[in-house]
Every structure is written in structure tokens, then in C-alpha cells.
Amino acid sequence: MFYATDTNAHGLAHDPFKAIVAPRPIGWIGSKGRDGSLNLSPYSFFNAISDHPKLVMFSSSGQKDSLRNVQESGVFTASLVSRNLVDQMNASSAAVPYEVNEFEVAGLTATFGQLVDAPYVGEAFAALECRVTQIIRPIDVAGVETDSWVVFGQVVGIHIDETVVANGRIDMALARPVARMGYRDYCDGGTDVFELSRPGSR
Numbered sequence: 001m002f003y004a005t006d007t008n009a010h011g012l013a014h015d016p017f018k019a020i021v022a023p024r025p026i027g028w029i030g031s032k033g034r035d036g037s038l039n040l041s042p043y044s045f046f047n048a049i050s051d052h053p054k055l056v057m058f059s060s061s062g063q064k065d066s067l068r069n070v071q072e073s074g075v076f077t078a079s080l081v082s083r084n085l086v087d088q089m090n091a092s093s094a095a096v097p098y099e100v101n102e103f104e105v106a107g108l109t110a111t112f113g114q115l116v117d118a119p120y121v122g123e124a125f126a127a128l129e130c131r132v133t134q135i136i137r138p139i140d141v142a143g144v145e146t147d148s149w150v151v152f153g154q155v156v157g158i159h160i161d162e163t164v165v166a167n168g169r170i171d172m173a174l175a176r177p178v179a180r181m182g183y184r185d186y187c188d189g190g191t192d193v194f195e196l197s198r199p200g201s202r
Contacts, residue, residue: 019182
């Protein structure tokens, strides 16, 4: 089958686009508003984009609470979603009023960064402390701004729970990172972990 996205006439029960771009890491974004309110929200439009310097991004469809907070504060955190925390991650995705603390809704510990004034999930196996470098609104092929906002952040600090460190590196079979597939589907990256070497490498 083939379909043009301007009509989106794919004939399926659900749009397949996000199922094709999968699996997608989940950025569990922690932020603090100017009024002191805390926010925790999972974003499946999230990824690392650079190693030197270390840069990550997340994309917000519409002006959500996380976006408001990072615009005000210039900082955020990204906590690793592991299989043991997937229910809490799901609970933190609930649409609640701005002043409601999703850390409390999900029964999680809001632990503040050492270098940024933003909370991360204390129970997470790993978390990134980030300073905002850029916020943009992508445009479409006609040059029209979309209703998405992309936040770029430089990672200035990294927290790692040493219980998932083995042989000098994070053991993904222990950390069991969760990723978003399409529709309501998720995957656990720890159930089938294998290595591949690039051609020509040793």
C-alpha cells in the first residue's frame, strides 16, 4: 500500500506513522515553573542528537506545562523510564491542571538536580540534567509553523544508579529501558539485548 500524507487516506483503523518510526525513547521530562510548581511528563518524541556536546531534544505537541516551565526556567531533566517504573510513567501522563504535581500523582520522589533547578525521578536508574539551548517551532513544506515545539537541551550532569552498572557500563538487561511503539504498544529493551559490531570494527 501507499498513501500521500496530505490526504492521510491509508484506509487503516489508526494512523500508522508513529508505529513506523519506532521504537522511540521516552523522555520523562521534569521541570519547575516560575511559581514553584513541579511537572513530570513522558514524551515519546525524544532523543539524543549530539555527543560533543551532549545534546537531547523533546517535542511538545501544543503548549503544554513542560514547555511553559522550560521557557520560564531554561532547564529541565530527563529521567530513564525502566520496566519497573512503567506504571508510574503512565500515571504521570494524565492530563491534570497546571498546579498538580505529577510526581505526587505517580507516587514518585522529586529529587532536585545538582546543577539545574529542576526535579528528576529519584527512583530512576538514570537521569540527565539539561540546560535549554534552543526552542523552535518546526515549519512544514509550505513554510507554515506547526503546532509543535522542539526543545533542545545540553546535558550538563548525569545521574546513574550503580545497581545497573556491570563490567564498566550500564547493563541494559538490568536497566530494561522502555520505548514507545505505535498505538498503545510499548517495548522493553531489556528482554532481548544483543551486541553488533560495525563492519570493519574490532
